[in-house]
Amino acid sequence: MWQCILFCLCVIASRGTAHDIKVDCQESNGPPTTDLKGCPSKVTDLTLELLTVGNERKLNVSWAINIDASYRYLKYTRIISGLTNHICIYNPPFTAANLTGLEKVWFSFLVDIDSHGSWLTTVYNEPLPPEGGSAALSLPMWVPSLPTRAVAPSSTKATLVAKSLQTTPNTEAQNEEVKNVSRIVFGVVASLIILISCFVIYKRFLSYSGFEILPVAAMTPVSVVVVYPPVTPAFQQAVVALAEFLQWHGGCRVAIDMWQQGKIAELGPLRWLTEQVKGADRVLIVSPQVETPSSMPGPCTPASSLPRHSIPAATGDLYPLILNMVAGHARSATELAKFWVVQLHAEKDKNSCVLPPELQTCRAFCLMKDLNRLCKSLHSQRKVGKKISSLLFKHKILYSQNSTMKLREAIEMLGAKKLDVPK
Numbered sequence: 366m367w368q369c370i371l372f373c374l375c376v377i378a379s380r381g382t383a384h385d386i387k388v389d390c391q392e393s394n395g396p397p398t399t400d401l402k403g404c405p406s407k408v409t410d411l412t413l414e415l416l417t418v419g420n421e422r423k424l425n426v427s428w429a430i431n432i433d434a435s436y437r438y439l440k441y442t443r444i445i446s447g448l449t450n451h452i453c454i455y456n457p458p459f460t461a462a463n464l465t466g467l468e469k470v471w472f473s474f475l476v477d478i479d480s481h482g483s484w485l486t487t488v489y490n491e492p493l494p495p496e497g498g499s500a501a502l503s504l505p506m507w508v509p510s511l512p513t514r515a516v517a518p519s520s521t522k523a524t525l526v527a528k529s530l531q532t533t534p535n536t537e538a539q540n541e542e543v544k545n546v547s548r549i550v551f552g553v554v555a556s557l558i559i560l561i562s563c564f565v566i567y568k569r570f571l572s573y574s575g576f577e578i579l580p581v582a583a584m585t586p587v588s589v590v591v592v593y594p595p596v597t598p599a600f601q602q603a604v605v606a607l608a609e610f611l612q613w614h615g616g617c618r619v620a621i622d623m624w625q626q627g628k629i630a631e632l633g634p635l636r637w638l639t640e641q642v643k644g645a646d647r648v649l650i651v652s653p654q655v656e657t658p659s660s661m662p663g664p665c666t667p668a669s670s671l672p673r674h675s676i677p678a679a680t681g682d683l684y685p686l687i688l689n690m691v692a693g694h695a696r697s698a699t700e701l702a703k704f705w706v707v708q709l710h711a712e713k714d715k716n717s718c719v720l721p722p723e724l725q726t727c728r729a730f731c732l733m734k735d736l737n738r739l740c741k742s743l744h745s746q747r748k749v750g751k752k753i754s755s756l757l758f759k760h761k762i763l764y765s766q767n768s769t770m771k772l773r774e775a776i777e778m779l780g781a782k783k784l785d786v787p788k
Contacts, residue, residue, distance in 0.1 A: 386462045390444065390453040390474045396633055397443065400492035405439040406431050408488045408502045409469055415508065416475070424506070427473040428488050432464050439490055446476045446486040448640060481510040483700050485639065485693060505693040505700075586618040587743050590641045593651035594684040599779050601680075603709045604651050606775035607732070614768040615740050620645070622680055634682040642690060647743055648704045650687055650727070652720055688723045695726065707732060707739070709776050733773055 410429035415422065426444055430436065436459040444451045453474060464470070478484070489501035589611060593604045604621075611617040620641050622629055629637045642648055687704075694700035706720060706729040720729070730739045 387456050388453050388472045390451045393452040394450055398492045399495045401495055403438040404492050404494045405490040406435045407500045411488055411502045411504050413486055413504055413506045422478040423475040424478055425473055426476055426486055427471060429469045429471050431469050432467045442490050444488050447484050478508055481508045484508045586616055588645045589617045589619050590645045590648045591619060591621040592683050592687045594653045595680040596653045603775040603779045606772040610772045622683060635686060638683055638686050649707050651707050652724060691723045709779060
């Protein structure tokens, strides 16, 4: 019996320590390192397992290192799980360990789970190649919420309730109580009729006005993240105009790289995007116009009052990262419903756009034709309270055609640049 237990412990220890190599993982928010001389191969395998240690839940992250000529460049392995960032250092280094006859070695580390929902884990070896590339290995996991425990009522309260039920009230007092309840119910019903009448009159008044109405807007703004590729300055101006419209007139709280460049520089593109997507109600992915070479836009500088911005350097990193996130949630319809696609082009060119494969299953909107439908969909997806007061007095978002002028001008300018091809 003791021999079997000792054998199992040896197997577990050999899997976690990989012969005489031990791994020490510590939190670190530093940026990833690159090296011009050489870099290790990427992590060859990755597995996730949800464990319960005492009263806490932990995520067992196991990864494999390939034993080849590139391991002499390996300094450490970075694990990004949820909002935590760890650096795992190997002691002794691979160059000082006896790895004869091994193809790959496994390591594991326990990550604390502090919330439920979708949990994305990314693992990659450093230093990274200077030109970038797909060096990371990501794996999503759904963490269910903990079940709530029902608390049994105390015997003292049960005894008091039983005694109160046994008492017989006076008949006159009982009749007076029924009359009081009837008066209260009548007053409540009359008040509701008056409130509903005022609400109907208010709706009739707005229906004859020249405003577009979003009837199911929530009390708090809808949190929206806007991600786009670095195509052209004109394309970026149209995206910024869409973000400004949603921020000022659409009842949304928008996060876009143009407005949070300092935060992106502090956290890095991957961690910033992970935090924004986790806390957002919707993620709007502005898809580029993938077309044939004969229809590619030429140089054009039409007169416009729109400001010109420089495309941030982090924009080129955010778009591939969001495509990887969408691909990672492809098996979960609930998580995939969070990502929407927005196409910026005139109606006559809507058939010339081809979506990337990762975005073909997402819900899509075409501007300006679907602008009102987009705004209503953003607010209709919010969870509104079931109280009568919230249904009668919830806020309304109104916008007129004048508020869409800047967005319409930016999209028309984008279409003009695409049509002005040099002969």
